[in-house]
Structures are given as C-alpha cells and as structure tokens.
Amino acid sequence: MNRVSVIYHSETGNTQKMAELICEGILAGGCEAKIMSVDDLDREYIKESKSVLFGSPTYYGTMSWKMKRLMDTFPVKLEGKLGAPFASAAWKGGGGYELTEIALISGMLIRGMMIYSGGVVTGMPPTHFGAVSAASPEGFDADRCIKLGRNIGVKVNELWPVHI
Amino acid sequence: MNRVSVIYHSETGNTQKMAELICEGILAGGCEAKIMSVDDLDREYIKESKSVLFGSPTYYGTMSWKMKRLMDTFPVKLEGKLGAPFASAAWKGGGGYELTEIALISGMLIRGMMIYSGGVVTGMPPTHFGAVSAASPEGFDADRCIKLGRNIGVKVNELWPVHI
C-alpha cells in the first residue's frame, strides 16, 4: 500500500484536527497515512512516503515560524514526492491562510516535489490550492480536508500503481 | 472634504455591493467617496482623490482579466495616493481572494501608492490586507467592507487634514 505523510504544526489543535481529517480522506482514497507533528517526525515513514503534506496555522499572514523552521531544515529528501498544503486561520478567510498555502507550495517546489490539490475539477467541495479552515474544521471546511486527502490518495495510486 | 475613489469590476454584482459598503464606511470615516466600474472611470474625480481602492472578483486564483487590463493601462497617475484592495470569490475562503488582494497591492505599490488596511489593530472586525467576501457580502463580510472604508476615511483625514 502506498504511504502518505501528513506533517503539521498546531498550537490550538485546529491544524491537528485538519491533519486527522485529511488522513481519513487519504485512507478513503486507498493509501496508508500517518500524521506527525513538526516536533515528532517519523523519518523512515516520510522516506517511504510517495506523498507528503504540510499544514500550518497562519500567523501574521503566512505560516508559523515553527513550520518555517521545519521547512528551512527539513531532514528528509522530498524530491519527486507529491505534495499539498493545508492551513488554518483564526478568521473566515482574508487573514492569510491562502498565503500560507502558497508559501508551503513554494517550499515544496524548491525541494523538487510535485504539487497537486485537485482544484475545482474533482467534484465538490473544491480544494483550490489545498485545504483551509477557519478555526476548527467543521462542515464545509472539514469536507475540504477529507476531499483533499482523498484527492491525494487517489492520485498517488494513479501515479504509482500498486500491483497485488 | 477629502475624496476617495472606489473602483471595481463586477459580473455578478457581489464586488459592486462590496464597493457600496466600502463607500458607506468611507463616509462614516469623514471623506467623500465615489464608486466606479472599470468601464466607467471618472478621471477627474480619481485625480482629485487622496485614496483609490481597487476591487475585483477572483477568477482562477487572482483578479479577473478585466481588472488586470485596467491595472495594466490605468490612465490616471496614482503616485502618493493611499490604496487598499478588496476582492470577492465564489467560495468561503481558499479560492484565491487573498491572492487577488496581494496582486492588487503589488500593482498599486508599483504605481507609487501607499497601501493601508488597518490590519488587526483598529478594532473588530479585522481587515488584514483589505476586505474580502464569499459571494455577496453579508454579516461579517459586509462588516469588513464597512470597516475597511472607515479605516481608509479616517487615515486619509489624518494624513491630509482638512482645515475648515
């Protein structure tokens, strides 16, 4: 079974809850998944993962400094893996969670990853650049997390078919 | 009385309604204001304005091409004026309205404007980079429009005091 790592930083638990919902979606998409906090990486699992997602709360318009520190010093090669971002914010849009997503995407591209979200073409709800949530993911925001996970799971198995 | 121009592109009416709410806020902040569609600029009013705001719907992750065309060919000097962006989107965050704001800010800075939103320090609701709205501005989104207008009106009168 293909593996996916879901790495997050969370102070309030909102981004962690997003990570959990995304994992649920990845399983539904047909892959294995493991969530890890920035402080507790499973390097072996990441190495074996076909895809790695990064999620951060939004502080002052972009990712938190703890997530940035991880991006600046990431200890495992990510080259060729599929990536996607997710981000929470205290507010209903407008506070920078999209900019957090773009900053995560930028870092992942620089490290040689491919980025994929599914955008608006894989059915509802849309997952334009990844998944975002205003505070704790409920309703539409929760659905987007699950959908992003599912999109990633399905795409991973399409790119790297598992022969049984 | 100091003047402020509020320029928008709108297909569905959502961004136009944002412009109207912003004008309401500008008046409350103590300035005159005029809203104009991208197709119907009042150049004389813009010239005399101390501040110019630009608003666009979000198409495919950033401003509409009609608003971009206006930014690329804007016929009035904007140098030294105070600017702020506003943006609507079809979705509850995550679809690019923040990126629309940033693209508008970028264009305004290049044209020599000063950018101001008030951020999170002028009381509730916050107006991080400007004002955003999911579809038609209601409730919190409407409040942010009015607040942005008010922040701009107040700041204009602070920077360029009107002596009676």
Place this chain on the structure above:
Amino acid sequence: MNRVSVIYHSETGNTQKMAELICEGILAGGCEAKIMSVDDLDREYIKESKSVLFGSPTYYGTMSWKMKRLMDTFPVKLEGKLGAPFASAAWKGGGGYELTEIALISGMLIRGMMIYSGGVVTGMPPTHFGAVSAASPEGFDADRCIKLGRNIGVKVNELWPVHI
C-alpha cells in the same frame, strides 16, 4: 512520444524566446513539444499533451491581462496534466516575475494540474518555481529555460513511460 505544449504571451519577443529555449530542453528531455502564442492555440495538440507550460511577461507585478484572459477562459481541459510556469520581466528581479509564476501556478492548480519545476535538486541551474528571465533570456536565464524544459520532459516520461 509524449507531447508537451508551451503556451506564451509575448509583446517584445522575450517570453517567446523563453518558450523556444524551453522547447529545446523538452526535446533534450525526450518529449515532443510545440510552442503556441495565446492567440493561436492548437487545441488538439494541447488535448494530447501530458504537460502544458504557461509563460507571460510581467506587467504591474503579475501576468499580463492577455495571459490572464486566457487563464480565465481556457478552452481545453487541463486536469491531471503536468504544469510549470515561466515569466519574463523588464528588470533584474524584484519586479514581479516570481509573482507571475505563482499566479500561473495558482490557476493551473485550480484547473486540476500537477505542478513541477525541479526546484534546486536536479542540478544546476536551479529552477525554483519555473523559469524567469530579465528581458531577453541570455546566459544564466537562458540556461534556466532549457533546464526547466528538460526537467519537464524527463518527468513526463517518468510519469507516463512510453513503451516502444
């Protein structure tokens, strides 16, 4: 042989020259390629392409309105294709060509594409988010165009192996 479409808008010829260099790289990477201006799309070729690249000059801090118009109205489904951006600007960095790249990436993600540049991990020169050029691509800027094309060509053949 896998096909790649390279679509550009160019007024001065700089972005067109970038497109030509990128094609050179794609061929070196083992795929077929065709360049097309925004005004002259070969829809059949795009449909058959495994990858589509978009390139634009930078006007007022992001893509030109003619490229934006194309992004807003693109007539061919791009879902599942591999994408990458390229951008020229009048200046040596700082004028917005990176923001043009990010805006193109955003639009491609929303349309369901996967984004890949190779970043800094495929050898010199680096192609962080795609390829950029200050005015006409020469030296380092030309090398980045060729490298981006090569990275895309190699990745396309890796993802969709051609069996002879």
Place this chain on the structure above:
Amino acid sequence: MNRVSVIYHSETGNTQKMAELICEGILAGGCEAKIMSVDDLDREYIKESKSVLFGSPTYYGTMSWKMKRLMDTFPVKLEGKLGAPFASAAWKGGGGYELTEIALISGMLIRGMMIYSGGVVTGMPPTHFGAVSAASPEGFDADRCIKLGRNIGVKVNELWPVHI
C-alpha cells in the same frame, strides 16, 4: 529629525549590507536611521520611529524562520508607521526574494502599518515592492537599496513634516 528603524536578519552578511545601504539612502532622504539585527532590537528607537523596514534572506521561497519568529512575536506596536521590505537571495531572481517581500508586507499590513516603496515612479532605479539583492548588493542591486532608503526618508518627511 524623523527616525527610521531598519531591522534585518542576516547569516552571510548580504542582508546586513543591504540594511547599511538603505540607511545611507534614508540619511540622504533627510531622516535619521538605525540598523538592528533581529537579535538586538532597540525598542525605544523603534517606538520613536516613523518608519520601520524589515529585511530577510530568502530560504525555501520566503523569509527565514528567524525573521518569521520576529514577525510572529514583535514586541513593539507598529500601528500607523510607514513600512517597506527588503530581501536577499542566493540567486539572480526567481528564487523567492519577491515572495519574501510580499510576506513581509503582509505581516506589516496586519500590524496596521502603511506600506510604501516608491515603485517605478520615483526615477531610476525602480524599487517595485522594496529592495532585492542577488547575494551581496552590488551595482544595480546596491542602487536599489539606496533608492529605497531615500524614497522612505523623503516620504516620512512629507507625511510628518519637521518644523524647525
């Protein structure tokens, strides 16, 4: 005399050299200026400053985590002050220094600052969103630093005239 604070993070000395050139420009523009590393802030000077500039190297596509940590925890109120960003990168454009500038601008707007660069309308060289430099600032990149400083110094004295 109006005061301006120039705050930077620098590992290699490149961003520090930018800060020094910017100070030179601020003096030429008619204000006092003081440069400070992220590790050694002069809070009293910042409080008294009419303008505060932030500069960072570019790591993995946006500001360094040490600069982000400062933005997340900044100990002095910045409300109403004039701001501008500057950023270095290891490469000739394309590696993210514009994205560093935008991320700094985003944080400054959220904290209630006004942003100003002078863009392309204050004479050569242009300073689109602030100042950028490929590695150590030389030639054109050094000129942009000095010009940004001068633009800020002049604007500060225009907004807050000093009566002798």
